Amino acid sequence: MVKANHCKPVAIIGGTILSVIVIVIIIVVVIVVETGKDADADTGNNNDHTTAAAVAATENVATSSLCSCEQVCEPSVSGYSCSCNDGFILNDNGIGCTVCTCEQLCVGTVSSYTCECRDGFALADDGRTCEACPCEQVCEKDGGGEWLCSCRDGYEMDAGDSCQDIDECITNNGGCEQDCTNNVGSFVCSCPEIGKVLQDDGLSCSYDYDEVLRLSLLFYEAQRSGVLPADNRIKWRGDSATDDATPNGEDVSGGYYDAGDHLKLGLPMAYSASVLAWGFVEFEDAYEAAGQVDNMLACLKWFSDYFIKCHTQEHEFYAQIGLKHDDHNYWGRPEEMTMDRPAFKVNETNPGTDVVCATAAAMAAISIVFKDRDPSYAATLVTHAEQLYEFGDNFRGYYSNSIADAAELYKSTSYMDDLCFAACWLYYATSESKYLTQAIDILNNEPETKPYSFGWGDVTAGYRLLVLKLTGDTSTYKGLVIDKFLTAWQPGNDLPYTPKGMVFRHEWGQLRYSTSTSFIALSLAEEGPKRNLYREWAKEQVDIALGDTGRSFVVGFGINPPQYPHHRSSSCPDPPASCDWPEYGSTDPNPQILYGALVGGPDENDDYSDTRDNYFQNEVTLDYNAGFQSAIAGLRHLQLIGEYP
Ligand SMILES: *[C@@H]1O[C@H](CO)[C@@H](O)[C@H](O)[C@H]1NC(C)=O
Numbered sequence: 001m002v003k004a005n006h007c008k009p010v011a012i013i014g015g016t017i018l019s020v021i022v023i024v025i026i027i028v029v030v031i032v033v034e035t036g037k038d039a040d041a042d043t044g045n046n047n048d049h050t051t052a053a054a055v056a057a058t059e060n061v062a063t064s065s066l067c068s069c070e071q072v073c074e075p076s077v078s079g080y081s082c083s084c085n086d087g088f089i090l091n092d093n094g095i096g097c098t099v100c101t102c103e104q105l106c107v108g109t110v111s112s113y114t115c116e117c118r119d120g121f122a123l124a125d126d127g128r129t130c131e132a133c134p135c136e137q138v139c140e141k142d143g144g145g146e147w148l149c150s151c152r153d154g155y156e157m158d159a160g161d162s163c164q165d166i167d168e169c170i171t172n173n174g175g176c177e178q179d180c181t182n183n184v185g186s187f188v189c190s191c192p193e194i195g196k197v198l199q200d201d202g203l204s205c206s207y208d209y210d211e212v213l214r215l216s217l218l219f220y221e222a223q224r225s226g227v228l229p230a231d232n233r234i235k236w237r238g239d240s241a242t243d244d245a246t247p248n249g250e251d252v253s254g255g256y257y258d259a260g261d262h263l264k265l266g267l268p269m270a271y272s273a274s275v276l277a278w279g280f281v282e283f284e285d286a287y288e289a290a291g292q293v294d295n296m297l298a299c300l301k302w303f304s305d306y307f308i309k310c311h312t313q314e315h316e317f318y319a320q321i322g323l324k325h326d327d328h329n330y331w332g333r334p335e336e337m338t339m340d341r342p343a344f345k346v347n348e349t350n351p352g353t354d355v356v357c358a359t360a361a362a363m364a365a366i367s368i369v370f371k372d373r374d375p376s377y378a379a380t381l382v383t384h385a386e387q388l389y390e391f392g393d394n395f396r397g398y399y400s401n402s403i404a405d406a407a408e409l410y411k412s413t414s415y416m417d418d419l420c421f422a423a424c425w426l427y428y429a430t431s432e433s434k435y436l437t438q439a440i441d442i443l444n445n446e447p448e449t450k451p452y453s454f455g456w457g458d459v460t461a462g463y464r465l466l467v468l469k470l471t472g473d474t475s476t477y478k479g480l481v482i483d484k485f486l487t488a489w490q491p492g493n494d495l496p497y498t499p500k501g502m503v504f505r506h507e508w509g510q511l512r513y514s515t516s517t518s519f520i521a522l523s524l525a526e527e528g529p530k531r532n533l534y535r536e537w538a539k540e541q542v543d544i545a546l547g548d549t550g551r552s553f554v555v556g557f558g559i560n561p562p563q564y565p566h567h568r569s570s571s572c573p574d575p576p577a578s579c580d581w582p583e584y585g586s587t588d589p590n591p592q593i594l595y596g597a598l599v600g601g602p603d604e605n606d607d608y609s610d611t612r613d614n615y616f617q618n619e620v621t622l623d624y625n626a627g628f629q630s631a632i633a634g635l636r637h638l639q640l641i642g643e644y645p
């Protein structure tokens with residue numbers, strides 16, 4: 001019986017005349033059966049129906065032998081219900097099936113069937129053929145014939161045509177270090193902590209070192225003395241101390257104010273300049289990434305232009321402008337100060353090997369920065385540096401013995417360190433071997449003491465590291481640097497740690513110690529051994545300054561930053577409001593935000609009070625920020641080379 005064929009899927013490639021005839025026969029037969037069946041359908045007695053054998057022969061026949069469906073027969077309350085195999089459509093009589101012209105799925109009855117497509121296909125404009133669509137999951141066509149993709153429940157579409165599990169962030173945080181958010185089917189990581197940004201891997205968070213570099217340079221800009229250039233970015237600062245001059249009338253305006261006061265002090269200023277230049281020479285990529293090269297060049301030049309002015313004769317250098325007593329008795333704007341600002345010098349009879357060589361080191365280091373950018377300026381700096389070095393070397397003495405007031409401010413107790421530091425930078429700048437020979441001589445003859453810190457008074461750790469770098473001899477000199485200095489700062493050795501993990505050196509300006517040592521650690525780590533240990537340690541210590549113990553110690557940056565730095569000019573409201581001791585005593589935050597300034601920081605118990613009179617913990621200085629900024633550059637450099645701890 002041909003009907004059996006109809007119970008198998010039939011190729012839909014156009015019905016032949018034969019199949020049309022067969023269908024007609026089936027329809028006729030079914031109609032005949034139906035007319036005689038109705039009365040006794042429920043009796044179970046239809047054995048004599050002429051179509052019974054044919055129905056039983058269909059491969060999809062249901063359990064009931066009562067069924068008269070042509071193809072699929074399912075038991076139902078009323079006896080059975082009929083449906084058709086794929087490619088067929090139920091006849092209007094509800095029993096027989098007719099081949100349909102849909103390519104895939106045929107729905108409805110012969111008189112009103114519609115074509116549908118399986119998942120991943122969509123109906124073409126002809127209403128019967130199905131086209132594969134580019135969607136990953138659910139595919140539809142809009143009225144204009146364009147594919148419309150969508151996703152099944154629990155998935156969301158990304159920007160293309162693929163579907164992403166919307167629970168991905170929940171189940172594994174998407175690999176994010178901090179927050180994971182689904183973003184139209186794909187997740188994105190974010191860093192909700194104030195002051196942190198996503199790293200290039202898209203997963204982990206770090207402090208925004210670019211921003212810290214930018215802000216630290218703003219701090220130096222806020223410290224500028226003299227006639228400010230038109231591109232000054234600190235709107236609450238203007239020209240000040242423009243009349244600073246030597247007793248001979250030589251102009252020594254310019255430079256930077258030392259701290260929260262308005263003195264210009266040669267030794268910490270030179271130290272700051274050399275450490276900033278060192279950080280730039282070593283980690284220039286960080287300044288490029290942060291978009292801060294030009295600001296940094298301007299910052300360095302502001303130092304070296306002033307040093308040039310102070311170097312009034314070959315053997316004469318002005319190392320202090322202003323008197324501590326008069327300056328510190330004044331609380332107000334530098335633009336409005338009127339006290340005498342005498343200039344103090346060192347010379348052959350009143351020498352100052354320390355300040356003169358510290359300045360030589362700074363000028364030589366800055367000359368390296370300008371060597372290709374401005375060769376003639378770089379050459380000028382080298383000339384001054386060489387003269388100052390020769391002066392300091394041949395006329396030995398402590399500058400704070402020559403300038404009495406300096407002993408009240410930054411008293412010096414060593415100068416061989418400054419001499420060696422200058423020799424290193426001069427060798428770096430000129431490649432003249434006599435400088436390296438002198439540096440190595442000094443190194444070989446130095447007492448093997450552990451430096452207290454790397455800072456304005458003692459740059460021993462710096463020159464030991466520079467000799468190592470300049471000679472490439474990590475076996476001879478490495479031990480000095482590592483064992484005598486950095487190892488002492490590691491947990492469990494010479495220095496105590498606070499409960500929150502800060503290495504503790506001194507309660508006055510503590511963060512300057514941990515961050516300048518961090519810079520030394522990062523610079524040494526560039527050379528090799530103990531690399532991971534020192535990088536990890538430096539990151540921990542620097543990140544404490546940025547907020548890791550719950551608050552930031554950098555003005556204008558991160559979470560809960562200091563608002564009351566011990567700093568005169570930023571404590572003043574905008575003019576014409578007056579600024580005097582009442583502003584010092586005010587309990588309001590500083591009206592001007594001294595962006596980027598690192599304050600002294602916490603004590604050995606992690607205690608810190610953000611109050612203006614707290615100069616131990618809340619003053620800011622050129623030298624605090626120098627080691628800090630260069631350490632920041634070092635950490636940013638590690639991110640850029642893919643070696644961030
Ligand atoms: C050095 O300066 C002091 C004043 O600061 C002066 O008395 C002395 O004569 C100077 N020495 C030389 C060699 O110029």
Ligand SMILES: [Ca+2]
Binds near residue numbers: 210289290291
């Ligand atoms: Ca950047």
Ligand SMILES: [Ca+2]
Binds near residue numbers: 354412415416456
């Ligand atoms: Ca010294």
